[in-house]
Amino acid sequence: MSVTYRVKGGKQLQGTVFIQGAKNSALPMIGAALMASKGRTVLRNIPIIEDVRRAVELAQAVGAKADLHEAERTLVIDASELSSPVLPAEIAARFRGSFLFVPALLHRLGEAVIEGVGGCNLGSRNLDFHYNGFKRMGATVTEHDTDSADGGYIHVKVGQLQAGTLYCDTPSHTGTENLVMAGALANGTTLIKNCALEPEVLDNIDFLQRMGAQIEGGGTGFIRVTGVEELTAVEHTVMPDRIDAGVLVMACAVTGGEVSLVGAELEHLGVAVDKLEQMGVEFSQQGAVLQVRRERPLRPINVITDEYPGFATDLQSPIMALATQAVGESYIYERIFDSRFQLAEELIRMGASIEVAGNQRAKVYGQTPLRGAQTVAHDLRSGAALVLAGLVAEGETEISQAYYIDRGHSNFAERLTALGADVQRETA
Ligand SMILES: CC(=O)N[C@H]1[C@@H](OP(=O)(O)OP(=O)(O)OC[C@H]2O[C@@H](n3ccc(=O)[nH]c3=O)[C@H](O)[C@@H]2O)O[C@H](CO)[C@@H](O)[C@@H]1O
Ligand SMILES: C=C(OP(=O)(O)O)C(=O)O
Known part of the structure; x- marks a missing residue:
């Protein structure tokens, strides 16, 4: 069975979303x-x-x-x-x-x-x-x-x-x-x-x-x-999934929306919270609900992935997609895995400007307008990151090999659609 996601960009995310178990x-x-x-x-x-x-x-x-x-x-x-x-x-x-x-x-x-x-x-x-x-x-x-x-x-x-x-x-x-x-x-x-x-x-x-x-x-x-x-x-x-939460925070941030994440815990996100705040994302934890919004233009960021509580490698792809919308030059150093930048070529296909040096360092030059394209999910989080890019791209983004997304995010299309996005999941 092949799975494809189709995302039509341009909608701001608003509302409430439930974070899955980890x-x-x-x-x-x-x-x-x-x-x-x-x-x-x-x-x-x-x-x-x-x-x-x-x-x-x-x-x-x-x-x-x-x-x-x-x-x-x-x-x-x-x-x-x-x-x-x-x-x-x-x-x-x-x-x-x-x-x-x-x-x-x-x-x-x-x-x-x-x-x-x-x-x-x-x-x-x-x-x-x-x-x-x-x-x-x-x-x-x-x-x-x-x-x-x-x-x-x-x-x-x-x-x-x-x-x-x-x-x-x-x-x-x-x-x-x-x-x-x-x-x-x-x-x-x-x-x-x-x-x-x-x-x-x-x-x-x-x-x-x-x-x-x-x-x-x-x-x-x-x-x-x-x-x-x-x-x-x-x-x-089972505890809430901090990576699912981080991805949904960034989905909200990339569209400039305002979302309540039920079950998300700020502390579990470690350094990612500080990095996202530096980019202009605002957080407020109210009991078991994490309120997130982004109003101002996104600022660029330097990210070094690390073991917890450092910046989680599983959030590296989503922040690369987010960084394409920040005004200025962002820098990403992937320390945990030696080949986790296959997303870059897909984002470039959508209009992003990214330079990858060796296998572990990348520069993202923003802000670049993104346009819908035919893309491939090379792994779970690059698939999720392409959905994020699709949310702000002009036209339709097709993401093939999207079984990867289903490996780790439950009802991803439905949850984003409930927040106002236009995301379809198709199987063949
Ligand atoms: C199912 C699961 O929990 N997956 C997570 C787990 O993967 P996983 O447990 O596989 O990741 P590890 O923390 O083991 O791997 C991190 C690094 O250590 C190296 N290494 C690891 C073990 C070993 O015996 N030898 C060795 O050299 C790996 O090649 C890699 O470069 O942690 C990763 C890093 O936070 C996350 O991206 C994955 O989502
Ligand atoms: C790398 C990941 O998972 P796994 O270790 O299960 O491949 C991930 O969750 O992003």
Whole structure:
């Protein structure tokens, strides 16, 4: 099935929009739920996105019962019987979060067979911190035909994971989550150094603690996990998605509108708030509602992506689109991924003036009028960013390969349309 978005520009966004549950919280929680050997896990505020649908299919493929109640945004998982250690390529290679199933398979079945890992193509996306951690805990990791056309598979095997001293060379988001989950049912106390501080990592630790895991130090660079005998199925509400919120803030800002975001938390946006304020976006948090507006002309900005609370790399593409409408020269330095600028060529096709130097530095010269064009979403956030560009472009912007948008933003076209935009989603 191919998905295309069509955006007709020129409408100011006004009104109220609901922020979805966080993709990057929900996915590790689905992996963690497979560690409960009895009972039913209930995850509320689950985002209804393609990555979650794939995660549900993957949970079913390894033998769990997983029912996604879309209208209730609730996922119920019964992992009392797991039957297969195989993460099949046709599902696992379609999203990054598939790799978050590995600790549960190691604990429950003593092995995991990884036929593929997907996710946005952003340059190198190594997994050495994860594999090295599993090895330090006693696992063997064997590659089988990984150079072949079908990619082969990786086999991780262990009797029982043993506690160890582990580390991430840089504070990897899913790396931290996987090592914490590996420690949760291991024999002894595991120390993990240089951990990620992202709010979703903390949400997942909170979930694991409810399940009975003994974890200390979440939110610091050092996490200590003392393995327990078993984890219990519990109920948890997934935190709001700060990237979904950031994208919608920028959608409002690019059109010069005024929008209330229900469920968005300013603090979760980290440095992005300060950068957007410098550009001329006004924020006011009233309880669980974040009010956003932009009246004055947008000012240019310098952005360096960084781990939380730095400027999130997942908001780098949207701010590139926004910067095309700022008056002056903006500078973007992408530090986290080594190839996350494929958006630039698409924005240039729409009339933007952007210079990319090497793979990680870009200058955006604004303000340039944008015109509708045929564009391609190269990954999730570049797809969302093209929708933002389309909101201020003259005429119609077509975004193909838009399955990527559906991977991470639920009902994106409908939510923008409810704010007054003209965005259509088509499938063929
Ligand atoms: C499902 C999920 O949560 N995805 C998020 C997660 O991805 P993900 O967890 O894959 O991102 P990481 O934080 O692990 O990766 C960041 C950088 O570290 C490098 N690295 C990572 C692990 C490793 O073992 N070796 C290594 O070299 C990667 O190549 C990359 O350059 O964090 C990213 C960075 O905030 C976000 O963009 C993604 O939305
Ligand atoms: C890079 C992203 O996701 P993933 O890690 O799931 O590919 C993203 O959410 O922008």
